[in-house]
Amino acid sequence: MENKYFKQQILIIIISLCTFTSFARDLQLFCSVGNYRVKSAGAFGAAIKKRVNEEPAARKAWSNIVSRANIALIEEKPEIKSLSVELELARENNRSNVKAARAIYDSALVWCTERDSKYQESAVRYFNEFITKFKPEEQINGIESIHKYHLLYARDWLPYLAKSYDLLYCSLSGENKKKYKLWLKSMVDVISEKEVWAKWKNTTHGAWQSAALAIIGKVTGDVNLLILSRRRILYQLENVMGPDGLWPGGALKLDYTATRAFLAYAEANLPGRGRAYNWENKSKESYIHKLINAPLMFIDALGAIPGSDNMKTGLPPGDIYLIAYLRYRDDLYGEIMARQIDKINDEDILIYYLKPVRNFNIFPRPLYSVLSPSMGWGILRQFANNPEKSLFARLDYGPHGGSGGNADKLDFYFCGLGRRVVSSGGSYAVKSPLRFGWTKQTLSHNTVTINYHSQVGAKSPSDPNGVPGKLLLFDRNEDINVVEADARNSYPEVPLTSYRRCIAMPDDYIIDIFTIVSSKPITLDWVIHGLGKQVAIGDAVKGESALNNKLAIAGLLGSKADGYNWIDKVDSYIANEQWNVVWSSGLKTIM
Structure with a gap:
């Protein structure tokens, strides 16, 4: 009798354990928190x-997350707004949706940690x-018919x-x-x-639509979405x-957007076999690793990437x-991250932050002159590993940069010997008159x-x-x-046979040769x-000293408004x- 009862008890315990674990599920989108592996x-x-106990950066991020989760406790209803409207209003509305989605995520993070219902x-x-x-x-469907800007949800809050x-x-009702x-699945239909x-x-x-398919496919267990997203990425x-x-x-800006999408895909597929970090091109280089390394070739002599279009000078x-x-x-990578830690979302810091092992000087990678076909930039360097002697020059001849691009062909930026001596474009709010009236115009750049x-490329915002442009020569020795x-x-209305620029760096100085040939008389502003x-x-x-009046400026600079209307104090x-x-x-x- 005793043995029979004992076997019955074991059977009941085993059944109970099986019943409990059948409701549990491993995390699908998370495999680690910092160095710690996690499963549930x-x-x-x-x-x-x-x-939070070990890392001050994580502690600060956690404090902010808890604060937002506490605010969500006392707000009765979040504002969820329509995106099926004209694009400008949709972008405005989307700020509310991002705030609400982030509040959900913050609340989920706090619940997982504190277990407070x-x-x-x-x-x-x-x-x-x-x-x-x-x-x-x-x-x-409204988004698709009105403005087709699916990034508003696929990237920003889904x-x-x-x-x-x-x-x-595991805490949700059936x-x-x-x-x-x-x-969630209908959001990506x-x-x-x-x-x-x-x-x-x-x-x-x-790129971001494909990443969204992977994220939703992984969390809902939809194999078809995972296969589709993999194929597209x-x-x-x-x-x-x-x-x-x-x-x-x-x-x-487009490169950084794409890189974030590919990283989002790679991270979603870490808990499983589809490790995008291991995917290689024909040269046996990791796609993701090359993506991350690529912008580092543009770092200048002062440890930053010079501004272009509407991006300011700074680190990636x-x-x-x-x-x-x-x-x-x-x-x-660690140094670039550490210098910008205050610009990173708290949630990302909490999950991904790892304290750098040591301080590290920011140098370009590689240290020699390079050419970027994708950007259309020729980068020249001398003494790149010596900040006091280092020289850097960039000639921009490449693609326009889409709707956000500027009319800046053959723009020339340079710096060195420990000094930043010329500007590299400006960055203004979308609604600022300077965004189109100045930055978009050729006059605001170091060209002719x-x-x-x-x-061409500056007729509207x-x-x-x-x-x-066309690359004619690149060499380093x-x-x-x-x-x-x-x-x-770039000047189709002018009968040009040459509008070319040559930048040479023979030693610790730079030679700039701009050659312009036209079959008709032209006015040039270098x-x-x-x-x-x-x-x-x-x-x-x-010359004349009284050139700071409208008539004199019109006579000296012409009557066109292509940036010239923003010039004053002319000598x-x-x-x-x-x-x-x-x-x-x-x-x-x-x-």
Whole structure:
């Protein structure tokens, strides 16, 4: 009798354990928190606690996350707004949707860590509001018919909801599990269609749509979505990315957008066999690793990437190198991330931050002169590993950069000897008159304007019609580094036979030769935007002093508004032969 009863007890215990574990599910989108491997939501929460105790950066991020989760507790309903409206309003509305989705994710993170049911209930309440207010069959179809800007949800907030569903899954009722799963899958129905992919497959929109398919496929267990996303991501890596590891089109902003999408895909597929980090090109190079390394070739003599189009001078985005440092443990990645830690989302810091092992000087990679076909940039360097002697020059001859590109063919940027001496474009808000009236125009760049007109590609704020130049020469050797390009097609209305620029760096100085040949008389303005408030002109005689009135400026600069209307305090000089300019920044130009 005793033995029979004992066997009965064992059987009951085994059945009970099986019944309990059948409701549990491993996390689908998370495999680690920092250095800690995690498998379940419980292990995830335990790892967060360890990280918060060990890392000041994680502790600060956690404090901010908890604060937002507490705010969500007292807000009755989040504002979920329509995206099926004109694009400008859709972008404005989307800020509310991002805020609400982030509140769900923050609440899910706090619940996993603290196991306080009020945070779980708050996340569920917000999630239900999303499902009630944002109906995919209406909203997504509306987006496709009105502005087709699926990035607004696929990139900006759908990943937050997918991650929240993953973290909350084991705590959800059977009804909510089913409801959330169906809603998440319906959110990607339109972007999974062949016709939609055909429109976007060669764009960064397509990259993020593919990443969204992977994220939703992984969290809902939809194998078809995973297969589809894998096929599409591989298509872009194999056929769209340039041989230099950069997104084509001449805009670093697009490259960073694509890199984030590919990283999002790679991270979604870490818990499983589909490790995109291991995918290699024909040269046996990791696609993802090459993507991350590629922008580092543009780092100048002062440890930053010079501005272009509407991007300011600075380091590549810290959030990209946050993940890259965790996965590759490269000291340069760690330094780039650490210097920008305050610009990275708290949630990403909490999950991915790893404290750099040591401080690291930021040098370009590689240290020699390089050519980027995707950007259309020729980069010249001397003494790159010696900051005090280092020289850097960039000639931009490449693609226009899409609707955000500027009319800046043959723009020339340089710096060195420890000084930044010329400007490299400006960055203004979309609605600022300077965004189009100045930055988009040729006059705002270090190049040559013809007949007071901008090059093609500056007729409207989003004019995408600039044309690329043609590379004529690039060489580097022990004696000289040189790049030359022609961009005569940027002035189709002018009968040019030559509009080319040659930049040479023979030693510790730079030679700039701009050759322009026209079959008709033309007016040229050769522009250098030197830094420094004081300018000294040598070997030239000052002309009229009263040139700061509208009539005089119109006579001197022409009547066109292609950036000239933003110039004031104009002085003229007369020189017979060679003359020079010295800026207070230390730049000396001899002409």
